[in-house]
Amino acid sequence: MPQPNRTDPALIRNFCIIAHIDHGKSTLADRMLQLTGVVEDRQMRAQYLDRMDIERERGITIKSQAVRLPFTAVDDASYVLNLIDTPGHVDFSYEVSRSLAACEGAVLLVDAAQGIEAQTLANLYLALENDLAVVPVLNKIDLPAAQPEKYAAELANIIGCDPSEVLRVSAKTGEGVAELLNEIVRRVPPPVGDADAPARAMIFDSVYDTYRGVVTYVRVVDGQLGTRERIAMMSTGATHEMLEVGVISPEPTRVEGLGVGEVGYLITGVKDVRQSRVGDTVTSAVKGATEMLSGYQDPKPMVFSGLYPIEGTDYPVLRDALEKLQLNDAALVFEPETSAALGFGFRCGFLGLLHLEITRARLEREFNLDLISTAPNVVYQVAMENGEEHTVTNPSEFPAGKIAEVREPVVRGTLLAPADYVGPIMELCQARRGVLLGMDYLSEDRVEMRYTLPLAEIVFDFFDQLKSRTKGYASLDYEPSGDQAADLVKVDILLQGETVDAFSAIVHKDKAYSYGVEMTKKLRELIPRQQFEVPVQAAIGSRVIARENIRAIRKDVLSKCYGGDISRKRKLLEKQKEGKKRMKMVGRVEVPQEAFISALSTEPAGEKDKKK
């Protein structure tokens, strides 16, 4: 069996699996672990490589993993297969691209009952751009609803191969998995690098571990990385002591070093993943390489949201929690923010909506926090007539005064759906200011549509709308595609003349009115009547575009208060006073926390209660 550090690159195959959520990637990985004997059957647990609870529950991989599999192929040679598990979501497309860059081949895994999805297609294109050898595979061929002929034709059409070259497996039963491993050996080229050159290794993942500090996953391109040498991060020049080098098989195993084409991990004692960033190149501190591997980018948050603890006293807990998450998430950025309505919190930047959702879920679950998040927004560039430029990550900071131009980020979106749904999708995209770029039939009844869409239109319930209009059949992928000038305005929501900062939104001029009407209606229903009439207004600048009134409460008195009522009445009023303390004050208006939560949720007012 080839040992790490001394493995002939010719015997190495580095590959990843590109698949949509639910198409069986993790199950296939499990079978590979079993088949190559790195995990004994009795130790096997479902989705072995997905270590985070959320990953396992949601069936997605957030962080990638790499596992070294020894495999004796049909030619009786002993190979080393490095399976690099890629994150499965558009938000993490940069991390996906780095994982792909660490591989020479990709298994394109598609559900034989469902066909390819937009996101898989996007990742496939990414793999083709990286010159990866693609091994197309249909999974779940044991399902009664499987249509292997149809989808093999579709895959062959997309990647330009013969349908007979599409492998068929059942990750569940293990059928066809051994053949797949042999095909990987046969079709994926071995890594090529200069063993005598200064070491260069690309970081494709970086994970914080409570006991070990940051564990950095690398693919060695040239040279060799060994223990007891100092290494340098080429993007920053920072150097670190190498404490441990290892491979995952499937538990971390210490090794002497890693050679050309090998995949493994490094531990340097660094405590924060931002010091060991995905895409960066690792080299030796002494006589290191001078040229970085290409493709490094700083993570760039695309979507922002304010996160506030429901209990104000949880603010320090939230700060600690964000700091801890950041140890393991170089893309997460946050800074303190104060909202008149919500109190103290943080404006947080995310790669996308899923990143936001997962971060929020982890904060709530792992740190026991109850949070309110403001509606997600994108970053706007605002140019003023006087030449000033503003970058706006929080709608309430949208500048007043004469604005020359507002620019918003746009994305290039790819939508895949059965042909029947072309109409509803076009309607939706049009309503969201999308511009159709083109449309292709992947097969007789499946269509690929390409749109330019403002990112802001996608971050707000676009996925839900798309799913509901296409009965869940459509899939979407997108990638940043620059920015555009747009006719955008800030709509403020005012309670009794006071702006409620948490509800300010930047919307297209044509939608300002409907946003205003919707929010004022919602708030009228959610805010209890006060001792005075409360106008709820939506305004652009000083111009009111919608108005509702919360009528003054007229009766708040118990009509009887005699000898036997006094103790009870005192206790009742004291209890009500306690409730009053939990209200947030907007000017003189008492607003229950629940009203903010409901108003900030995307559901229509009242829906939440109905579901209970």
Add this chain to the structure above:
Amino acid sequence: MTDTGDMPSVPLDGDPVPRDGALPAHSLEGAGTRPFGVYVHVPFCVTRCGYCDFNTYTADELRSRDGSATASRETYAGQAVAELALARRVLGDAEVPVRTVFVGGGTPTLLPPEDLGRILAAVDTEFGLEAGAEVTTEANPETVDRDYLLRLRDAGFTRVSFGMQSARPHVLAVLDRTHTPGRPERCVAWAREAGFEHVNLDLIYGTPGETDEDWAESLRAAVAAGPDHVSAYSLIVEEGTRLAARVRRGELAAPDDDTMADRYLMADELLSAAGLRWYEVSNWAAAPDARSRHNLLYWTGGDWWGVGPGAHSHVGGTRWWNVKHPAAYAARLAGGGTPAQAREVLDAADRRFERILLELRIAEGCPLHLLDDAGRRAAKEAVADGLLDEAAHAHGRAVLTLRGRLLADAVVRDLT
């Protein structure tokens, strides 16, 4: 009717009371310097009205499973007299002449007037009734007649309060009140003939099915009968009552708060026009001396001893309440101990809070010096909002305006 009011359920738990009913020394201090009254709760009714959740029992409800009575109205007067003797022991040697007596229920007039007279005589024996004491009983118009009222007057009662509720038969039917229309008005006349100085009519508004016109009619009928006092209460649909069940099943529609507010305004308008002036949120009187002095004692921090099952008492900052069931009540007294179930010894903050909440409900209002800084700021805002009277505020008092009376609880929360 004073035992349980229209109070949403707040658990009332207190501290234990010594078996002899002894009070903390500081509560006994100054007894006799504060006005002192006696409340007597008569926990019996012929039938239970559908809206009622008071501590009262029908004869059926007092029978045990084998059919024997666990308590009865025949033996009740004796128990009340026994509790008055206990009261005297607890209050020690202090001179505590009784300024007011109020007999409520239930239906006090289910007892023969002689029984009520016997209890009143015991009050006099134990404590001494002040000259000119106000002695009130509640009365159900159906259970009294001219003769009964004469005998009550002879027994020493000076004031009678009739449960009229409504002048409209369909409204009375929803309330399960069985009296015939016109009967309360006749009772007022009989009471005047019998020599009662003060007569009150109780009214209820906001009964399901009552219209504004029904309510106006009830107010007009009450005023025409010529009482010198009217109490008007909004109907509260109490959990656990038959009325609540009917509302829940959708048979009856409970009016909303806005309707209740409108009815209150009608009441204030019609009663004021008839010369009855408000002096407490739900009470109107024809003259200062027509006000219920007993109830004012509750609202101004006086002492009183509450006799009877479930009755509440207050002496010098200690509040306590008796066990609720008549049988348990009788057993406690027969055993020689106090019938008190639990008590609450108020601290300074509780007492200040209570003063504000009670005094704010009366026409004199509460002095601004009771309020802390935040309370005084809130008072200014309440004046600006039209909830507190501007002139009274300028003279150092927080007095509710008409609109403020309807929002009294909100004002209390702001001021405390």
